[in-house]
Amino acid sequence: MINPQGYKWFFETTTPAEGHMHAIKRTVVEARTKFQHVEIMETTSYGKVLILDGRIQSSQTDEFIYHEALVHPGMLATEAPPRSALVIGGGEGATLREVLKYPSIARAVMVDIDGEVVELCKKHLPEMHRGAFEDKRTEVRAEDARGYLEKTSDRFDFITVDLVEPLEEGPACMLFTKEFYTLVRDRLTPAGAMTMQAGMTKLGELAFYTALHRTLREVFPVVAGYQTFISCFGTPWGFITATKKVDPRRLDTQTVDKLIAERVKGPLDYWDGQTHQHAFSLPKFIRKAIDAQTRVVTDAHPLIMA
Amino acid sequence: MINPQGYKWFFETTTPAEGHMHAIKRTVVEARTKFQHVEIMETTSYGKVLILDGRIQSSQTDEFIYHEALVHPGMLATEAPPRSALVIGGGEGATLREVLKYPSIARAVMVDIDGEVVELCKKHLPEMHRGAFEDKRTEVRAEDARGYLEKTSDRFDFITVDLVEPLEEGPACMLFTKEFYTLVRDRLTPAGAMTMQAGMTKLGELAFYTALHRTLREVFPVVAGYQTFISCFGTPWGFITATKKVDPRRLDTQTVDKLIAERVKGPLDYWDGQTHQHAFSLPKFIRKAIDAQTRVVTDAHPLIMA
């Protein structure tokens, strides 16, 4: 065997000439839904991982990093403690779980077009959702997020967009455009905040991240990029917080720690004041790439992950 | 072919169940020196890479991240502009190159036991050393660093330790112990600073990094860990600055930018005030692991990379 710890390996290429690999212990479940190929496998190093169309979404071992990074910078950047939240995507239920850590939240809506993925995660990833789907504040809708936003008259203090990057032209592209972010902004309360996962921030692979950053700046007065390393991806990952008022970059270590203490029930494993500084202090080459980017993504000219 | 961009791949496992892979374009040179196996290969994604005993040391594309991160936090943490520097290891000459960017440096000694590696890098990696070996302030010595430190009566404002982690018990182990760091401290001037590369800082793989951090705290009054993602390694990498006086964590963004402007000739590509905050603001789980570590590495109980 190639390795005493396993003869099956999962390969994920970040570019056609570079990849990351994991020894596989077993496949927990595998299915093709109406929208995508889904697999939950158990890896030797990271426990269970969710894979959509061949790309790791999250792992049992380090999902706390991803999901805390996705949620808290926005939930802490609303003017007042957030009372309502909308999760777009986020099938594992872990994004929802982080949102529900705020006792101020009275209502948490999750809109994921792929109800089958949500069901598979409910059943096979209890380590991730930890009961979030059963919380009485939760409302799960299996429908297209754009359609939902267009028709709803609800407003949210926090909206997070936890979607897979589009690999080909199709409806998913329409969730990464100026028009879509305008809709998101309009459904936010006056001092609300949004966050999103925004692709890798590896040197030389910044086109996706910076285009989304540039696009959001067309729509929001405050756009703050941040990033952190996601171990099982083998690459740092970019996120963006966009708000109507509060700039999370202006929150110092003590303020973040104080906000967490005030707003969040129970301790966080990843996010705190110093992690906040780590994530929002972007290395120079990322800032330069953001500044150099001119592309605004629109419905007419959508973005496709190469 | 497995991939249109190459049929030869370099594999580097970070654990027995996880790895990172690169498509190889060609082998530039390969040799077995008295101390180690050396290879310089050209990869599709990162240009030339230096590989010692099967482990990537640096790549043409992202070595500026590694070498700026290794050098500047220490060179900026001496009380006065540093006049003398000692580079331990650092065969590529890029560590030396960063040191020489300080006009205040009158003398830069580089001690690398493997003179053959230095010669191969001189010849095949001009993109990395960029003439550093020809600088009249440079003095290169092919000898054991510990022996050199023991016998020299010289004192340095800055010392950096750029050595491969030991894979087996042997002389290399003796360069990662309390006794060795005590020697380093004693050869520093009263307000001098040292830095070192200290292994990966990936979740679950922190034993090496935290043990070195703990060990340095036995020797130096100020020990400041920091880290950044090295793209071609596929993992974030840890460094430590240890000083007799200045605490680099207390330098705010503006101060770092001001120090760089004052001390360094020409702009840096990676390091600046905000990158400094990014690197020294350690994520919570790393700080917790550092705090939990009790192991002090000594000559009697050396550290070996698993």
Next chain:
Amino acid sequence: MINPQGYKWFFETTTPAEGHMHAIKRTVVEARTKFQHVEIMETTSYGKVLILDGRIQSSQTDEFIYHEALVHPGMLATEAPPRSALVIGGGEGATLREVLKYPSIARAVMVDIDGEVVELCKKHLPEMHRGAFEDKRTEVRAEDARGYLEKTSDRFDFITVDLVEPLEEGPACMLFTKEFYTLVRDRLTPAGAMTMQAGMTKLGELAFYTALHRTLREVFPVVAGYQTFISCFGTPWGFITATKKVDPRRLDTQTVDKLIAERVKGPLDYWDGQTHQHAFSLPKFIRKAIDAQTRVVTDAHPLIMA
């Protein structure tokens, strides 16, 4: 993805420096029995494959080559049409299936120590057993083959040994020794024949095959090695027929075809007169290696696959 046809790969090394790899479609079932790790996975190229302790045993697409090669040279080398047969190992049921193609067979006993593997194959590999377990001539026993042979007073016209090579010292080693083959011989009828799978016959990897060949020559008057390429293994595979009377190497093309026509119900997909010549005509380097081998494997000095 590393390959458009799959992001999961199965690796099997034939030596520590050479391997064969298959894209995996899905895992059908995976279990750890009392004796071994079992997995049935579906590959892109070969359909379902049975894997025991990380080694491919057979694939849906090319198992007809393996199982016909294992069974027919012996079933055709009994003096009279065989009436009784014993299959040792052969969990998939495909070895049994080939035996049952002979209407002369009145009784077919299969002894496989791992009843759990047999049950998994029954359920998940109907393409392989094709009802063999339901044949009224079939008798399946889940017990140690050596113990069975020691205590049974039955005699068989044909015995086939379809066992995984031992990877470590243990009871499995005792099924590859002179003493074991003596037992097999003694349970054969006076003009009976045995066959066995005997490991790879790749250049440079002949130690296992030749030692078994040499060992059988201590026990049987006729020992005839043969081999054929098993596609999903990526290497040719060795078998041995040992008999008390008939030498299968003396059967010419026409005779083999005639014997098949007389003895076998329905056509075979792989074995016929010309395939017989192909398999029993060993390339020169294999014959030389057989002739050079002096090792006789005994209970006291068992053979372990490196």
Next chain:
Amino acid sequence: MINPQGYKWFFETTTPAEGHMHAIKRTVVEARTKFQHVEIMETTSYGKVLILDGRIQSSQTDEFIYHEALVHPGMLATEAPPRSALVIGGGEGATLREVLKYPSIARAVMVDIDGEVVELCKKHLPEMHRGAFEDKRTEVRAEDARGYLEKTSDRFDFITVDLVEPLEEGPACMLFTKEFYTLVRDRLTPAGAMTMQAGMTKLGELAFYTALHRTLREVFPVVAGYQTFISCFGTPWGFITATKKVDPRRLDTQTVDKLIAERVKGPLDYWDGQTHQHAFSLPKFIRKAIDAQTRVVTDAHPLIMA
């Protein structure tokens, strides 16, 4: 490291979902000629290997199998001992080496379009050519084989075609057509013989082999396919002998051994009477595929390796 024997691996896929891999020790030489990418690397298991456009051509360890199989079946199938031979392709010089083992050969012409490959092999693969290029009977021409055959008035007792299968439409395609084989036939003496390498003979991958077989039957009265396992390819390989008179399939073991004794100087390592039976006795599924093939390859409809 992924494997103690090497961190660099060569991958060769036989289909997009199956591959064979070798640990690499070092690259001996690498170049891009006018016609192709050439690399000679040293592998752990097979010594030096020649790789053209990413595909292994031959290895130091098992090239005797490939080159003896390519040459001797044809050299033994001429009516009288061959006096003149033409090698088309065969850059390593090993095909030539086998031809020169016949003292009856007075002239051996080798035509390989890629003179640079020939020079690289001369310099770096002395283990393969073993002085064949210096033999006074040898004449090496760097030109297009088809053009050479069209203009030459020479006739040869033996012609062998040792060319890489075409991966894309181009001049190489014109060396695998009925028109080309007609030229070859016309340049053979009345009782001459040709041989060729004809692609893999793995189950399910027989389209190339069988089409060439079918095409040659349009041109030659005797077309005899044969095959053998080439270890470093991880797959059996097909060859074809086509003659104007002698049918090599009619040569029994003793006759082949006698012919070798009469015609060849020095012993062969691979080919002899029994190896001949092994190779020319095609397994049933290959014969069936040959019989089922109807495609004749022509200049107008050339064959391209998928």
